[in-house]
Amino acid sequence: MIDKLEFFIALAREEHFGRAAEECGVTQPTLSAAIRQLEDTLGVMLVQRGSRYKGLTPEGQRVLEWARRIVGDARTMREEIRAARLGLSGHITIAAIPTALAMVSRLTTPFREKHPDVTFSILSRNSLEVLSLLSNFEIDAGFTYIENEPLGKVTTVPLYYERYHLITSTGNILSDRKTVTWAEVGRLPLCLLTPDMQNRRIINLHLREAGMEAQPTLESNSMIVLFSHIRTGKWASIMPLNLAETLGFAEPIRAIPIVEPDARHLVGLVAAERTPYTPLVSALLHEARMLAAGFREVQ
Incomplete structure (x- = not known):
């Protein structure tokens, strides 16, 4: 059967x-x-x-x-x-929204140190795909936004807040500012994630609230593509600061906080809601809760 x-x-x-x-x-x-x-x-x-x-x-x-x-x-x-026979072992598949990919290692690295017989596959997917893959047993867990759109029957572990910055090159418009507004950013030639990404929908919303419409001159579903264009000195983008820092930037790249509003959106680990969890997922959720406690100490 x-x-x-x-x-x-x-x-x-x-x-x-x-x-x-x-x-x-x-x-x-x-x-x-x-x-x-x-x-x-x-x-x-x-x-x-x-x-x-x-x-x-x-x-x-x-x-x-x-x-x-x-x-x-x-x-x-x-x-x-x-x-019970062999100890914790096996394979874990995690899907993550593009802006969270750089944060996945904060979970997988300490997990594997404790459980060296566990291996991982990490997939880049949009938020709707993360939930679909969970419901179809194609992944064990996902990194996604947990406050903005309906999640369905999932267990969530809130991890950290995304805060948005203008990522641009020194010498570009607004690059000498300490802060910028969403209205000001909306006038720049931006490269952004594609519209199927929830991060893009969030950015569209904040620009619209500032009376602007997102009109990017380049779109991609890859954060690496966006960052490579920023490095040319001819483009700017809107990214969470933790992602930009992980990708690595120094002079001549600047990260400038976007205010009015100083928006933040919660990202967390999600797993299909069920009792009991598999031993792997149960251990992963436990590790995620420990990670979340560490994030709270520094936020």
């Missing part, structure tokens, strides 16, 4: 029988037969069928919720048994 539920979850995620079968490492006929057997067992149609996948039935949507819960519990059980 568990393997059939895993096939069903993969199909709902991929929305394509062939891709779901490939992901599960089986043939398409095998996956299709497993879904039909699941339907026969439950006595309901789960998938709207035609010449291709057309989505889940209302019953299929409800079964998907149960499937995620059951598969999650089964994985937790297997990990608990393994941890």
